[in-house]
Amino acid sequence: MQQLTQLVTALREIVGHDGVIDGAAALLTYEADGCVMDLHAPNLVVLPRSSSQTAAVVKLAVAAGVPVVARGAGTGLSGGATPIHGGIVIATTRMDKVLEVDTRNKRTLVQPGVINWELSQHLANYGYAFMPDPSSQKACTLGGNIANNSGGPHCLKYGMTTNHVLALRTVLPNGELIWTGNGSVDTVGYDLAGVMTGSEGMFGIVTEAWVRMTRLPESLRVVLALFPDIPSASQTVSTIIARGLLPAALEMMDKLAIKAVNGMYKLGLPESAGAALLIEIDGVEEGLDDLLRDVTQICRDHGAIEVRPATTPAEQAQVWAARKNAFGAMGRLSPSYYLVDTVVPRTKLPTILAHVGDVSRDFHLPIANVFHAGDGNLHPLILFDRRDRAQLERALGAATEILKESVRLGGVVSGEHGIGVEKRDFMDILFTTADLAAMAGLRRSFDPRELFNPGKIFPASKGCGELAELRQHAIAANEIGDVPAGTWL
Amino acid sequence: MSDISALISTDDTLCHTHAVHGVVPARVAVPQTSADVSALVHLAGQHGWRVVTWGGGTHQLIGAPPIGVDLVIVTTALNRVLQHEPNDLTISVEAGMTMGVLRTYLATHGQMLPVDPALADQTTIGGMIATATDGPRRAIYGILRDMMIGIGVVEVNGQPSRAGGMVVKNVSGFDMMKLYHGSFGTLAVIVSANFKLIPIPPVTATVVATFTQSDYAFAYITDVMQSQLTPVTCELLDTTLLQRVGVMGSWGVALACEGPQAAVDRHITELLQCAQIHAGATTIFYNEAHTKCWQIIADASAVAQLEDGEMMIRWATLPAFVGDVVERIGDLGQALGGNPQIHARASIGVGYVRLTELTARAQDQWLMALPEAVWVATTATNLATYWHAPVGGLDVMVRIRDEFDPQRRLNPGRFVV
Numbered sequence: 082m083q084q085l086t087q088l089v090t091a092l093r094e095i096v097g098h099d100g101v102i103d104g105a106a107a108l109l110t111y112e113a114d115g116c117v118m119d120l121h122a123p124n125l126v127v128l129p130r131s132s133s134q135t136a137a138v139v140k141l142a143v144a145a146g147v148p149v150v151a152r153g154a155g156t157g158l159s160g161g162a163t164p165i166h167g168g169i170v171i172a173t174t175r176m177d178k179v180l181e182v183d184t185r186n187k188r189t190l191v192q193p194g195v196i197n198w199e200l201s202q203h204l205a206n207y208g209y210a211f212m213p214d215p216s217s218q219k220a221c222t223l224g225g226n227i228a229n230n231s232g233g234p235h236c237l238k239y240g241m242t243t244n245h246v247l248a249l250r251t252v253l254p255n256g257e258l259i260w261t262g263n264g265s266v267d268t269v270g271y272d273l274a275g276v277m278t279g280s281e282g283m284f285g286i287v288t289e290a291w292v293r294m295t296r297l298p299e300s301l302r303v304v305l306a307l308f309p310d311i312p313s314a315s316q317t318v319s320t321i322i323a324r325g326l327l328p329a330a331l332e333m334m335d336k337l338a339i340k341a342v343n344g345m346y347k348l349g350l351p352e353s354a355g356a357a358l359l360i361e362i363d364g365v366e367e368g369l370d371d372l373l374r375d376v377t378q379i380c381r382d383h384g385a386i387e388v389r390p391a392t393t394p395a396e397q398a399q400v401w402a403a404r405k406n407a408f409g410a411m412g413r414l415s416p417s418y419y420l421v422d423t424v425v426p427r428t429k430l431p432t433i434l435a436h437v438g439d440v441s442r443d444f445h446l447p448i449a450n451v452f453h454a455g456d457g458n459l460h461p462l463i464l465f466d467r468r469d470r471a472q473l474e475r476a477l478g479a480a481t482e483i484l485k486e487s488v489r490l491g492g493v494v495s496g497e498h499g500i501g502v503e504k505r506d507f508m509d510i511l512f513t514t515a516d517l518a519a520m521a522g523l524r525r526s527f528d529p530r531e532l533f534n535p536g537k538i539f540p541a542s543k544g545c546g547e548l549a550e551l552r553q554h555a556i557a558a559n560e561i562g563d564v565p566a567g568t569w570l
Numbered sequence: 571m572s573d574i575s576a577l578i579s580t581d582d583t584l585c586h587t588h589a590v591h592g593v594v595p596a597r598v599a600v601p602q603t604s605a606d607v608s609a610l611v612h613l614a615g616q617h618g619w620r621v622v623t624w625g626g627g628t629h630q631l632i633g634a635p636p637i638g639v640d641l642v643i644v645t646t647a648l649n650r651v652l653q654h655e656p657n658d659l660t661i662s663v664e665a666g667m668t669m670g671v672l673r674t675y676l677a678t679h680g681q682m683l684p685v686d687p688a689l690a691d692q693t694t695i696g697g698m699i700a701t702a703t704d705g706p707r708r709a710i711y712g713i714l715r716d717m718m719i720g721i722g723v724v725e726v727n728g729q730p731s732r733a734g735g736m737v738v739k740n741v742s743g744f745d746m747m748k749l750y751h752g753s754f755g756t757l758a759v760i761v762s763a764n765f766k767l768i769p770i771p772p773v774t775a776t777v778v779a780t781f782t783q784s785d786y787a788f789a790y791i792t793d794v795m796q797s798q799l800t801p802v803t804c805e806l807l808d809t810t811l812l813q814r815v816g817v818m819g820s821w822g823v824a825l826a827c828e829g830p831q832a833a834v835d836r837h838i839t840e841l842l843q844c845a846q847i848h849a850g851a852t853t854i855f856y857n858e859a860h861t862k863c864w865q866i867i868a869d870a871s872a873v874a875q876l877e878d879g880e881m882m883i884r885w886a887t888l889p890a891f892v893g894d895v896v897e898r899i900g901d902l903g904q905a906l907g908g909n910p911q912i913h914a915r916a917s918i919g920v921g922y923v924r925l926t927e928l929t930a931r932a933q934d935q936w937l938m939a940l941p942e943a944v945w946v947a948t949t950a951t952n953l954a955t956y957w958h959a960p961v962g963g964l965d966v967m968v969r970i971r972d973e974f975d976p977q978r979r980l981n982p983g984r985f986v987v
Contacts, residue, residue: 109628184796186720186891186919230741241739243748244716259963263665265919267702267886267944269959269969270986275715275748279741299798323657324767325680365798368832424737426658448892456739457658493735500742511742513729519723520744526969545622549973556727556976559615561608 088145092127095137104127108564111170112154113215115163117467123170123361130175130249132250132288139286140256142169143348148535151282153194153222156215157192157229159501161281167537171286173224179203180289182404187294188247190262193224193287209294212239216405216496218422220350227287230279232497234330234404237366237455241497243278250289251277254528257291262470264291268401269363276523278323281499282534284527295341301329302373303391303398306380307354311335311438311450314356315430317383318454322427326376331455332404338451338462341410346403354386358454359404407451408462415464418474421483425492427457434459436486437461444479446472457487459487485510509540514548515562518555522546574609577601578641588623588628588642591984592951593788595639604664604730604761605737611694611759612728614641615957620979625666625694628874629701631947633754634892637983643759645696650763651675653736660719662764665696666710681767684711684802686864688872697759705868706803706826707918710766718747718762723757730761734742738766750937757974757982771828775921776855776863777838780812780819781843787821788893790848791916794825795889797844799837801825804917805867807894811913815863817853823916824867826860834917870913871922873947880949881908881925881933885942888961889919895942899923902939906932957986 092101102108103125105474112122117299124147129135133405142149168439177194182264184207191200199212214233215221225231226242239245246544248262249272260267261277308314314333322333334342334357343350350357358380362372377388391397403410411418425433433436434450437459441448444463452460465472484494485505494500494507508517517539524545527533531546541544554561578599580587587721588598595788596619601607614621619640619802624630625644645666652662656679661674668685670691676682687693692803693703695714699721703712718736733746750760750807791804807815809820815824816924827837845852873882887895894913903910908928925936930950938942942957943958961967971978971987 106788183890185904186888187795188888198838209859211630230745232739232741240716241741243745253963253966259966261962262890264887264889264944265709267884267920267959268962269944269957269963270961270968270972272748272752273963273966277749278746278748296798297799319657322659325659326766339774360906364800364829365836367835367836370829371830424735424739426655426660426736427738428655428657451741457737459628480641491736493737493740495742496737496739497741504742508743511735513731515725515729516733517743519731519733519746520723522973523744523746523749523970525974527966529969553973555729556725559727560726562611564608 084145087143087391091141092125092138095134096127096129100128100310104261107458109353111152112163114157114160115504116158116160116163117505118502119163121159121167122164122558123164124167126170126172126455128172128175130167132252133172134258134260136252136289138171139252140512143254143256143530143532148532150534151224151286153225154196154220156221157225157499157530158422159495159499159503161229161499161501161537163502165502166481176288184205184209186264188291189291189294190291192289195223195224197221197226205297210297211292212245212295213242221477223290223292224287227278227290228282228360231497232458236455237453238327238329239255242456243275244279246274246292247291247321248295249274249277249287251285252288253285254495254533256432259516262379274556277394278303281537283524283537285533297350300366300369301357301361301363302369303361303400304373304377305389305395306358306360306385307350307387307393308356308358308385310355311434313384315434315454317358317380318430319381319428320456321376326372328360328455329362329363330359333452333454334404334407335450337414337447337449338407338442341401341413341449342407345410346399348403356442357489359400387528404451411449411464412461415466419463419465419480421461421463421480422495422498423484423487423492424456424458424496425487425490429490429492430454430457433459433487437483441478444475446475446479448479456496491520502537505538506540508538509543514543517543518548518552521545522552525549573608574613577606577610579698588624588644589640590639591635591641592949593636595642597640598642598644599642600647604648604724607643607724607759608728608730610643611724611726614979616728618979620982621760623696625697626668626689626692626766628689628693628872629697631873631876631949632701632945633984635951637980648761649919650838652827656681659762660738661767662720662762663695664695664762665760668697669693669698676767677770680800681693682770683717683765683767685714688869689874690868692874695763699751699760699763700753700755704915704920706805706864708915708920709804710744710769710802712801714816715748715751717765718751718763719766721750721760722762723748723750724759724761726758727978734764736764754985756971756987757980773831773832773834774828774860775838776824776826776860777841778815778822778824778853779841780817780822780848780854781848781850782820784821784893786848786850787916788822790823790845790850791831793844794841795917797840798830799889801837802828805917806913806914807867808912810911811867811870815866819851824851824863834921867913876947876949879927879951881928883923885921885923885940886944887919887942888907889917892916892919892921895921902936906935908932908936919931923950961986
C-alpha cells in the first residue's frame with residue numbers, strides 16, 4: 082500500500098495531479114473493455130500526454146514490477162484492455178492529436194488516442210481516408226486499431242490495419258522509446274512495426290504512428306440485395322468472390338438483424354426477406370456501371386427477391402449506418418448479446434451459417450448474423466439475458482460450438498477482434514504447443530518479465546512463460562517436441 | 571537418420587556451385603519434404619553446423635558474407651502446391667516453388683499473386699519471403715508481406731511450427747508472418763507459405779512517358795500520384811533501361827494499368843494527356859509487348875550474378891524525396907564513378923542503383939554517401955558495412971535473434987543482427 086502511494090506521487094510528478102486516477106469508484110470504469118465476461122479493476126490509471134511521459138511512466142511501473150495495460154477507447158471485444166492482473170492502465174485519451182497530414186507522401190502522423198472516424202473525417206478535407214473502418218469507428222482509437230490489427234467492412238479490398246501502418250513510435254516494455262522506421266516503406270532489420278501491429282499491447286505502447294492515407298475513390302456504387310434465405314445470399318457471396326469482382330465491401334445481415342435495423346433506420350426492408358447483402362464497389366467512374374451490372378446479375382441468378390441501388394450519398398449513408406450500428410440495434414431484441422468473431426474460408430460460409438442455425442436451435446437462443454461476408458468473417462450475435470445464469474451458460478456454450486466448427490472447417494478463432502482474455506483458451510484448438518511456443522519466444526524478446534498486458538492470448542493452461550521456457554530448453558538441448566498428426570508436415 | 575545422411579552431399583562441384591557470397595559450404599543437402607528439412611536442421615544442431623537456406627540462389631549476394639557455412643539446404647524440391655481452393659482465392663505452397671511455376675499454375679485458374687520479382691523462373695517463394703523481394707507492382711499491391719496469410723517454418727532445433735491460416739483475415743495470435751518476412755534466413759527455415767490471391771484483370775496496358783529532363787518526369791509522377799488514377803506500377807527508368815524496353819529518351823516513367831476495359835481506357839487517356847502537359851512523349855504497350863516490358867523492368871533489380879566491381883543497392887526514401895536521391899546518385903556517379911543505372915518504384919519511394927567497375931573502397935564511399943541504402947549486393951567481401959540505413963530498435967532485434975537462434979547458426983554474420 083505504501084509502495085502504491087509512493088508510485089502515485091512519482092507518477093503525478095510526470096503527468097500532473099489529474100493525470101493519475103486512483104479513486105476506487107473511478108477505477109471501476111476501467112475494469113473491462115467491450116468484453117464484460119472477465120472483469121478486474123486496475124490499481125491505477127495514468128493519462129500521459131506525450132511519448133516521453135509514457136516512457137517515464139513505463140519505467141516507473143516496470144521498476145516497481147507492476148503490470149502495464151494500454152487502453153484506448155475501451156471498445157475492444159476480447160478483453161484486450163482488461164487489466165486482469167491489476168496494475169497500471171495507461172489510457173491514451175490525452176494523446177489525441179493528428180500531428181501531421183503529408184499529402185505528398187500519402188501518410189499522416191497520429192497520436193494513439195485519435196478516434197478512427199475523426200481521423201477519416203479530418204483526412205476527407207484533403208481527399209483522403211484511413212481505410213480500416215471497424216464498426217466501432219466512431220469511438221475506437223488508432224492505438225486500439227494498431228494493437229488489434231483491426232478490420233472493418235472495407236478491409237475486403239483495402240486490407241487490415243497492418244497494411245496501413247508505416248512506422249510506429251513505441252515505448253518498449255523496458256521503457257526504451259524507439260521509432261521502427263521513418264515512414265518509408267522499407268526498413269533495415271526485422272519488421273518490428275509488422276509484428277507489433279496486432280500484438281494486443283504485449284510488445285509495448287504505441288505513442289505515435291505514421292499511417293497510410295488512401296485517396297478517396299472517385300466514384301462508388303452501393304446496392305442492397307434481398308434474398309429469401311441465408312443459403313442463397315451466401316452462395317451469391319461465394320460467386321462474387323470466385324468471379325473475382327473484388328467489391329470494396331460485401332456485408333451480410335440475416336432476418337433477425339434486418340428486423341432490428343429496420344425499425345431503427347426506417348429502411349422499409351420486407352421482413353419476409355431471409356438475408357440482405359450490402360455491396361459496395363468503387364474506383365474510377367469508367368467501368369463501374371459494368372461491374373455493378375455483373376454484381377446485380379449474380380444476385381438475381383441466385384434468387385434475389387429485390388436489388389435496391391442506393392444512389393444518393395444520403396441513401397448510401399443510411400444503408401451504411403444501418404449496417405455499422407446493427408450491433409446497437411440488437412438492444413431492441415434482447416437485453417444482452419454475445420458477439421462471436423470467427424473466420425472460415427469463404428466457400429465454407431453456407432456450411433458454417435447452417436451450423437450457426439443448428440446451434441441456435443440446440444441452445445435455445447436466438448442468434449443474429451451481421452458480418453463481413455466477403456472475407457468469410459462471421460459475427461454471430463447470440464442474444465440472451467445475462468441476468469439469467471442459465472442463459473449465460475448457454476450463450477458461452479453456443480459460442481464454443483461455433484468456434485470449434487469454424488476451426489474444423491479450416492477457419493480460425495478471430496478475424497478482427499483479437500484473442501485477449503476471451504479466446505485465449507481456444508488458441509490450443511488452433512495451434513500446436515510448438516506454434517504457441519514460437520509466439521511466446523517472440524513475446525519474451527520484447528518483454529521477458531511479462532509485465533505488458535499479462536494473461537492475454539496464451540491459454541490459461543499453457544502460460545506464455547511456461548511455453549517460452551519449454552522452447553528455450555528444447556533449443557538449447559536440440560530437441561524436437563511432438564508434431565501432431567494432420568499438421569502440414 | 572540414415573535416410574537423412576543420404577540427402578547430404580560433400581561433392582566438391584556441388585559445394586562450389588552453392589558457395590554463399592564466396593564461402594564454400596562443407597556440404598549440401600536437397601530435402602524432398604519438409605520432414606526432411608526438420609531432420610536436416612535437427613542433425614545440424616547435433617553437430618553445431620551453420621546452416622544457410624538456398625532457394626533459387628538469386629539473392630545470396632545480398633548482405634555480408636557468412637562467417638562460415640557447414641550446410642546449405644537447397645529447397646527447390648519442395649515445390650508442391652499444398653492446398654488450393656480456387657473459389658476461396660487462397661493457396662498454400664511449399665517454399666521451394668519458383669514464382670514462375672506458381673504464376674503459370676495460377677494463370678490456369680485465372681488468378682495471380684501480384685508480385686513480379688526479378689528472375690521469376692529461378693526465384694523461389696521462400697527466397698522472396700526471406701529477402702522481402704519486391705517488384706514493380708508493389709506500387710499498388712505491395713509485396714508478399716501484404717499477401718501472406720500463413721507460414722510454416724522449421725526452427726533452429728528442427729522443430730516445425732506454423733502461424734496464420736488459410737483465411738484472408740486473421741488475428742488469432744501474433745503475426746509471425748511479418749517476423750519471418752525479410753529476416754534473411756536468420757530465424758528459421760521457411761518451408762511453406764499461404765497467400766491470398768486476386769483474379770487476373772481482364773485488360774492490361776502500359777504507358778511509357780519519356781522526358782528530356784528528370785524534373786519533368788518527377789512533375790509528371792507527382793501529378794499522377796495526386797490524381798484519381800490507380801496505375802498498378804509507377805516506375806522511373808533511366809535512359810539505359812528505357813532503351814532496353816525499346817523506347818528512346820533521357821528519362822521515362824512506365825505505368826501499367828489493370829482492370830475493366832473502360833477503366834484502362836480512361837487511365838491511358840489521362841496518362842497521355844498529363845504527359846503532354848509535361849512535354850513528354852508517350853508509347854503504349856498491349857499484350858505481349860506489355861508483358862515483355864515489365865519482365866525487363868522486373869529483371870533490372872536482379873542480383874543473382876554480379877561481376878567483380880559490380881554492386882546493386884536497394885534504397886528507400888519518402889516518395890517526395892525520390893527526385894533528390896536520384897539527383898544525388900547522378901552527382902555521386904560524377905564524383906565516384908560507377909556508371910550508375912537507376913530505376914525506382916517512384917510512387918512509393920523504393921529504388922535500385924546498379925554500379926560497375928568500383929573498387930571496394932569506392933563501394934564503401936558510395937554507401938557512405940547514400941544513407942537511404944537498405945541493402946547492398948556485391949561480390950566484395952570487405953566492405954565497412956552491408957546494411958546502411960539506421961536501424962530502429964536494434965536491441966530488441968538482438969533479443970529476437972537470441973530467442974530464435976541463440977548460437978547464431980542460421981545464416982551467421984550476414985544480417986544486421
